[in-house]
Amino acid sequence: MIELISKSKCISCGLCVSVCPTGVFDQANGKVPVIARKDDCQTCFMCEVYCPVDAMYVAPNVDEVTVNEEELVQSGVLGSYRKEIGWGKGQSPSAASDASYKMFQLMSKLPGH
Amino acid sequence: MSKHLGLQQKNEREVETDVLVIGGGPSGTWAAIHAASKGARVILVDKGYCGTSGATAPSGTGVWYVNPTPEEQEKAMKSREALGGYLQDRKWMKNVLNRTFSNVNQLDSWGYPFPLDENGHKHLKSLQGPDYMRLMRKQVKKAGVKIWDHSPALELLADEHGVGGAAGISNETGERWKVQAGAVVIASGGCAFLSRALGTNVLTGDGYLLAAEAGANLSGMEFSNAYAIAPAFSSVTKTAFYTWASFYYQDGSIIEGAGSQRGRSVIAKTLQTQPVYARLDKADEEMQKWMRKAQPNFFVPFDRLSINPFTDRFPVTLRLEGTVRGTGGIHLINENCETKVPGLYAAGDAATREFICGGFTGGGSHNAAWAMSSGSWAGEAAGEYALNLGSKASKRNVKGISTTPIAANWSRSSKKGTVLHEITESVLAEVTPTEINLFRSEKTLQSSLQRLDLIWEEIRLGLLANEPNVVRVRESAAMTATARWMYSSAIERRETRGMHKRLDYKDQDPSFHYRILTGGLDEIWVKPDKPLHQEEGVRR
Numbered sequence: 254m255i256e257l258i259s260k261s262k263c264i265s266c267g268l269c270v271s272v273c274p275t276g277v278f279d280q281a282n283g284k285v286p287v288i289a290r291k292d293d294c295q296t297c298f299m300c301e302v303y304c305p306v307d308a309m310y311v312a313p314n315v316d317e318v319t320v321n322e323e324e325l326v327q328s329g330v331l332g333s334y335r336k337e338i339g340w341g342k343g344q345s346p347s348a349a350s351d352a353s354y355k356m357f358q359l360m361s362k363l364p365g366h
Numbered sequence: 367m368s369k370h371l372g373l374q375q376k377n378e379r380e381v382e383t384d385v386l387v388i389g390g391g392p393s394g395t396w397a398a399i400h401a402a403s404k405g406a407r408v409i410l411v412d413k414g415y416c417g418t419s420g421a422t423a424p425s426g427t428g429v430w431y432v433n434p435t436p437e438e439q440e441k442a443m444k445s446r447e448a449l450g451g452y453l454q455d456r457k458w459m460k461n462v463l464n465r466t467f468s469n470v471n472q473l474d475s476w477g478y479p480f481p482l483d484e485n486g487h488k489h490l491k492s493l494q495g496p497d498y499m500r501l502m503r504k505q506v507k508k509a510g511v512k513i514w515d516h517s518p519a520l521e522l523l524a525d526e527h528g529v530g531g532a533a534g535i536s537n538e539t540g541e542r543w544k545v546q547a548g549a550v551v552i553a554s555g556g557c558a559f560l561s562r563a564l565g566t567n568v569l570t571g572d573g574y575l576l577a578a579e580a581g582a583n584l585s586g587m588e589f590s591n592a593y594a595i596a597p598a599f600s601s602v603t604k605t606a607f608y609t610w611a612s613f614y615y616q617d618g619s620i621i622e623g624a625g626s627q628r629g630r631s632v633i634a635k636t637l638q639t640q641p642v643y644a645r646l647d648k649a650d651e652e653m654q655k656w657m658r659k660a661q662p663n664f665f666v667p668f669d670r671l672s673i674n675p676f677t678d679r680f681p682v683t684l685r686l687e688g689t690v691r692g693t694g695g696i697h698l699i700n701e702n703c704e705t706k707v708p709g710l711y712a713a714g715d716a717a718t719r720e721f722i723c724g725g726f727t728g729g730g731s732h733n734a735a736w737a738m739s740s741g742s743w744a745g746e747a748a749g750e751y752a753l754n755l756g757s758k759a760s761k762r763n764v765k766g767i768s769t770t771p772i773a774a775n776w777s778r779s780s781k782k783g784t785v786l787h788e789i790t791e792s793v794l795a796e797v798t799p800t801e802i803n804l805f806r807s808e809k810t811l812q813s814s815l816q817r818l819d820l821i822w823e824e825i826r827l828g829l830l831a832n833e834p835n836v837v838r839v840r841e842s843a844a845m846t847a848t849a850r851w852m853y854s855s856a857i858e859r860r861e862t863r864g865m866h867k868r869l870d871y872k873d874q875d876p877s878f879h880y881r882i883l884t885g886g887l888d889e890i891w892v893k894p895d896k897p898l899h900q901e902e903g904v905r906r
Contacts, residue, residue: 271415271515272415272417272418273414273415273418274413274414274415274418274419274420274423274565274568275414275567275568276414276516276537276538276778290778293567295562295564295565295566295567295568295601296562296564296600296601297418297423297424297564297565297601298424298663298666299418299423299424299496302496303418312670313599313600313602313666313667313668313670313671314599314600314667315562315599315600315601316599330670333669334662334663334666337662337665337666338494338496338497338662340496345479346479346494346497347494347659347662348478348479348480348481348493348494348497349479349480349481349482350481350659351426351480351481351489351492351494351659351660352481352655352656352657352659352660353426353428353489353491353492353656353660353661354481354483354489354491354492355656355659355660356653356656356657356660357428357491357492359653359656360606360609363609
């Protein structure tokens with residue numbers, strides 16, 4: 254569930270407000286967006302991967318948990334999923350190294366597949 | 367029945383177009399692009415955001431991409447016929463294989479970064495959701511389609527000639543909109559009943575209700591009880607990965623017979639009384655490496671909680687994926703993806719996938735292939751249909767046909783009304799439990815259906831008519847209707863076939879070798895479609 258929009262990192266671009274499929278965020282003119290409808294968050298991580306400055310944290314839990322921004326920053330988890338899929342600054346999409354085909358090859362050798 | 371439909375009171379944004387596509391996931395985007403390719407003016411509305419909405423965008427998916435040689439196609443078609451209970455159709459399957467082959471190649475030419483292996487050979491059998499849907503949004507825009515995000519459709523517009531548009535609301539501004547269109551493609555996905563399976567909470571059966579209100583039929587709604595394995599704390603459903611899992615009781619002893627495929631019933635049964643734990647201990651080091659590179663999303667919850675899924679046991683749950691990974695949906699009368707209502711088309715998970723999957727999950731590669739194929743066909747046909755209407759189109763006097771009484775004023779307040787909350791929860795209580803929906807029997811289905819019928823009646827009488835969040839009201843109505851079609855069809859199929867398991871009829875019965883159609887709103891009807899004749903249908 255979405256737990257953090259870092260006020261210090263956020264550039265108020267509003268992209269998270271747009272891309273959230275369940276309309277969790279509100280944004281007053283030019284301000285940092287707020288988590289207005291947290292209950293509607295479906296933990297899909299899309300806001301996090303679209304955030305251009307790694308200001309958001311979606312906790313892995315579907316139910317609410319408490320997070321500490323400082324600890325999250327220190328652990329390096331902010332922006333980690335975006336980096337993983339190669340959407341970070343200066344990266345190229347990791348879709349180009351998608352190894353699903355390797356899995357399918359091994360899977361087809363299992364009984365019943 | 368009360369009749370105060372708020373939508374018909376005022377419309378703040380009224381436009382005319384040739385084709386309106388409802389839903390901006392894979393099938394909707396393919397439909398929009400191909401309607402535009404016929405020269406039609408196209409508007410695509412999405413309840414959320416085209417590019418992130420739905421089950422595909424946050425995940426990754428295999429694609430039923432098969433080299434178009436007769437041998438390979440034959441093998442692909444045959445591989446799941448028995449699992450699907452022989453309810454498939456060879457002609458549809460072949461068409462989907464051919465169309466998927468060309469569409470995936472199209473994605474390649476649009477620049478989707480398909481992986482190359484060590485020999486420089488390109489692999490086109492899987493797609494990463496975020497990249498795929500970001501590219502599709504770009505292509506939709508490039509095709510000149512207007513995208514309206516956060517614009518849920520709340521009702522179809524129709525006249526005596528058929529469907530001619532839709533009306534809805536903007537979730538951002540609260541502004542009402544009305545689009546008069548020559549043809550409408552419903553591509554709004556299936557119904558997963560707010561189970562929080564990855565990306566599915568926008569999939570509440572809205573399109574089924576829209577279609578049924580226009581008089582369209584549904585098919586295969588008994589194949590609606592897909593459950594996916596996920597860590598108990600997480601939304602990330604990736605059942606295929608659990609092929610490499612062992613399942614455990616709390617005390618660490620192994621649950622015999624539990625597995626990701628045929629052993630899912632054992633998991634479901636155990637979860638009814640106690641927690642179940644999993645560990646992907648059958649994946650060797652090489653496989654572990656491929657898994658991470660195949661589905662980065664799978665590892666996000668584990669990494670963030672410092673769980674190593676290959677060495678640590680973690681609690682799992684089953685999340686209902688309903689018709690999203692089931693195969694039921696709006697019935698199509700031909701390969702143009704037409705419904706029986708003129709001007710109304712359906713594609714992707716909103717439509718039945720029995721033609722290619724029969725009664726066994728279309729999850730993953732088959733659904734992805736179906737979405738891009740049916741989307742393309744529906745878009746092309748809708749575009750041609752609308753253009754053929756010519757000047758007649760704008761002279762039509764189409765009106766809203768919603769059956770849900772809703773409030774005149776709209777609010778997106780985060781506070782959900784108590785009544786709405788209770789109604790929604792009571793619907794979920796009928797479809798979520800595996801005791802009712804997975805392990806089915808006449809008695810439990812009948813009593814559940816009776817309760818659902820009462821909920822429907824209350825909604826129809828206006829119980830939710832004062833709830834300001836009209837989008838949620840429509841979702842509740844759609845889920846209620848969907849559950850009723852599901853259970854009415856499940857009662858009718860007195861046998862076990864595909865994913866439909868009856869405790870009181872445990873075998874596949876050749877006399878049920880047909881698809882089951884359903885429809886209706888206040889009165890639900892169910893009837894057999896024409897018998898299927900392939901020889902394979904009789905299991906000896």
